Amino acid sequence: MNPDAFAADLAEKPDRLAELAAALEADAPWAPVGLDAGTADLVFLGMGSSHYASSVAAARLRARGIRAVAELASSDLLPRTGPGTTVVAVSASGGSRETLDALDRIGDTGARVVGMTNTDGSALAERADVVVPMLAGPEHGGVACRSYQHTLALLLALEAGLTGRPMPVALVRAAAEASADLLEREASWLPSVTAAALGPDGTHLAAPARRFSSAQQSALMLREGPRLAAVGCETGDWAHVDVYLTKNTDYRLVLFGGSRWLDGVREWTDPRGTTIVSVGEDLPTATTTVRYRGDEDDDVRLLSETLVMELVAARRWQAQS
Template sequence: MHQEAEEAARAVARLLDRHGALIAELGAALRAAPPSLVVSCARGSSDHAATYGKYLIETMIGIPVASAAPSVSSVYAAPVRAEGGLCIAISQSGRSPDLLATVRAHKAGGARVIALVNDAEAPLAALADTLIPLEAGPERSVAATKSFITALAALAALVAAWADDAALRSALNDLPTDLARAWARDWSSLADLLVPARNLFVVGRGLGFGIAQEAALKLKETCGLHAEAFSAAEVRHGPMAIVDERFPVVAFAGSDAAGDDVRAVAAEFAGRGAPVSLIDARRDGAGDPPTSAAHPAIEPLLMIQSFYRMANGLALARGFDPDAPRHLAKVTRTL
C-alpha cells in the first residue's frame, strides 16, 4: 500500500500525458451535445470517486448526476430508459458482474458509456463508447490508492475540458508535482489521535465529501476502525448526538464555501470536547495535519494522498497488515 500510494503522482502524469488529447476531444464533444442526465456506476472506492465527479459536474456543468443502483439490473433485470443520457462507469478491475450488468443495461437503453478503468483489457473497457485508461499500473494491495487518485484526476480533466475551464486545466498541469509534495506531508498527529480509537466520524462536504467517504473506508479496511463518513450538513441531523470527548472527528475542509461549513461543524464538535483533527486548505501548509491550498477541485486529491501515507502507518501501529485486510479480495464479484 505504501509503495503503490507513493506512485500516484507518476500515475497521474502518465494519465494526463497519454490521454490528455482524448479527454480534451471528449470534453468538446460533450460541450457540443450535452447529455440530459449523467449516471455514475461504481462500487467501493470507485463510488467515492463518483461522488467527487458528481459535485464537479453539477457545480461546473450544471447537469444532474445520479448514482446507479446495480441491483436494478443485476438482481431485478429491469430495463433502463437512458436515451440521451451519459453513463460514467468507474472501476479498478472492470470485472464486477453487477457493474457490468448495469453498464450493459444503460447502453442498451440508449446511454453513451464512458469507462474509467485501470485494467484496459477488462470486460468493462470493451463495453465503453469511450475508454479512459487510468494508467495507475498494477495494484497488488487490496486497498486501492493510486487508482482512486487517477480516477479523481481523470474526472477533473474531463470536467475541465467539458467546461472549457482554463483555471482547472492549469491546476491539473501542476497536479503531479503537488501530489509528490502532498505525499511528503507529516500527518503523524492524526495517526497519534487514532491509534487508541475505536469509533470516529470523517466529515467533508461538496468536492471534499468523496474523500471523506474514501478515508472512512480505508480506516475500516486497513486499520480496523469503525469510521463513518458524513456531510458536514448531514452530521447535524442526529449523528452528532453520540460525539463526546472519547469520539474523534476527522474533518476535511477545502478552501471553498463548502469548506466553511466543515470548519464550522469541526469547531462545534471541538467546543463539546471532542478530539478534532481539522485538515484545512485555508491554512495552506501551516495547519496540523498540513495540506496545501490549490484549485478547490484539486485540494481533495492532495488531502487523500497525504491521508494514504498516514493510514498505512496507522494500520501498522494498530497491528494490522494494510496490504491484506481480513476477509477481503482485490476484485469483489458482487451480483
Template sequence: MDPRLFLADLEAKPEALRRLAAALADGDAWHGLPDRVERVLLLGMGSSRYAAEMAALRLRAAGVDAVAEYASAASTYPPGPRTLVVAISATGTSQETLDATSRYQGSGRLVALTNTPDSPLANVADLVVPMHAGVETGGVACRTFQHTLVLLLALVARLTTRGGADLDRRDVAGLARRAADATEDLLARRDAWLPVTAELLDGPHGVHALAPAERLSSALQSALMVREGPRRPAVGCETGDWSHVDVYLTKTLDYRALLFPGSRYDAPALDWLRQRKATLLAVGAEVADATAVLRYHGDDDPGVRLLTETLVAELVAARWWADS
C-alpha cells in the first residue's frame, strides 16, 4: 500500500469510468444470466458488501427477492436452480467469498463480479463479469468500489426491466459518464476545497459519516478509506439510525461529521448536531448551519451522488496518509 499510488488511482477515476461506460454501451455486461431468476444472493466482504447492500435494496423495492450477505456468514439462502448468486471480490481472492461459493457450485447460476478475470473466484464461476477498473497500484479498493456500484446498477436494470433492457443499459452507461464528469470536477478543484475539508474533519476522535439507507455505501466506504489509508478512527452510519445509535457521542467527543444529505431523517440528525455544536461538512447539497458545504458538478442527481461522493473522503484520506 502506497499513498502516492493511491492518489494516482483516484486521479484515474474519470478515465476508468468512461471506459466502463463505453463497455456498457457496447453490450450487456450481464449477458448469460438465466431467463428465470426467483432469488438473488449477493456475497462479499468489505466494500464489496457495501455496494451489494445498495443493489439488494433496489431489487427488493422492485419486488425481487434479494439479499446482500456477508460471505463469512455460517448459513444463508440454500442453493436452488432459480437462485442467482453473485460473488463480489475485486481481487477474486477473498477467502470468505471463495469459501461461500463452494455451497453454490453446480446449482443455479454462480456469477463472479471481479476485477481479475483469471482469479480463483472467476475459475469457479459459471459467468464472469469484469469490473474494467484497471490495476489499483495503491493497494486500496477505490475504483473497483465505484465500478462495482455501476455494474450492480446494470444488474438491477437487467432484472427489473421487461422489454427495455437495451435502453436501461444505456441509461446506466450515461450515469457512469455523468459520474466521471462529477469526479473530474472534484479533482480539478481540489486545491480550493481539499485543504479546508481536511482541516475541518481533522479532529482527535475521528470522522463520523452519515448517509441515507439508499446510499449507505457512501458512508461506510468513506469511513473505510480513513481507516485503511491513514489508519484513523472512522465510522459510517445510516442517517435515520444515527439518532438511535451514534448521537450519544456528540455529547462527549469533538464530533466531526461528514454528511451526505438526502435522507428523510436529515432534520433530526442536524438538530442534534447543531445543539451539540458538532463540526459538520455537508457534501452535495446545501445544509443550513453546516460548518461547510461542498458542491460539485451534477450533485443534484442521486445516482451521480452515489457514484461520486466517496471521492471526498478518499482524497482527504490520501492527504492524511501522505502526511503521516
C-alpha cells in the first residue's frame, strides 16, 4: 500500500468515470447475464467495500420488487441457491478468499455465477459463468477506491436494465464532473474538513440508509490508509446507537446529507455544540460544509461523496509517511 499512489488513484476518478460512461453508452454490461425482473433471484456476495456497495444495490432492487439479497461472503448463513439463482460475486482483486470460499460452499446447486472484478484472469473470473469487468483501471495505491465507485455504477446499470430504464450514462458523467469539482477545489475545503473531522477520539460518519455505503466506505478509508479510528452509522439509527458518545467525548461527525431523520441528530448535537462536517447539504449548525457540483441529485451523491473523506485520508496518510 502506498499513500502517494492512493492519491494518484483518486485523481484519476474523473477520467476513469468518463471511460465507464462511454462503455455503458456503447454496450449494456449485464446483457450477457440475461436477467428478467419477473424471475430474477439475486444473491450478492463480497467483503468490505464490495459488500457495502452490494448491500445498497440489493436494497434498491428489493424496493422495486426484485428479489435480491447481499451477504458477507464470510457468513456461515448463506442463502439457499438453486437453478433459478444468480450469484453475483464481487471482488476488485478477484482473489478475495472469503468470496471464493463462499462459491465453494454454494457448490454445484445449478446457480449461475457472475463475477464482478477489476482484474482480468483472476481466480474469480475463472470461476464465473459470466464476468462483468469493473473497468476502474489498476489501483496502484492498494486501496479499493475507484473499484468501489465503479461497482456502484455498474450495479445501478443492473438496476436500470431490470427496471426498463436507460443505462445511467448521464449519471456516471455527472459523477465524473462532481469528482473533478471536488479535486479542483480541494485546497478550498480540505483543510477545514480535516481539522473538523479528525479528532482525538476518532471520526464518526453517518449517511441515509439508501446511501449507507458512503459512511461505511469513508470510515474504511480512514482506517485503511492513515490508520485512524473511524466508524460508519446510518443517520436514522444514529440516535439509537451513536448518540451516547456526544456527551463525554470530543465527538466529530461527518454527516452525508439527505436523510429525513436529521432532526434526530440535531436534537442532541445542537445543544451539545458537536463538531459536524456536512457533506452535500447546507446545515446551519455545521462547523464546515462541503458542496460540490451535482450534489442536489441523490444518485450523484451516492457515486461521488466518498471522495471527500478519501482525500482527507490520502493527505493525512501522505503527511504521516
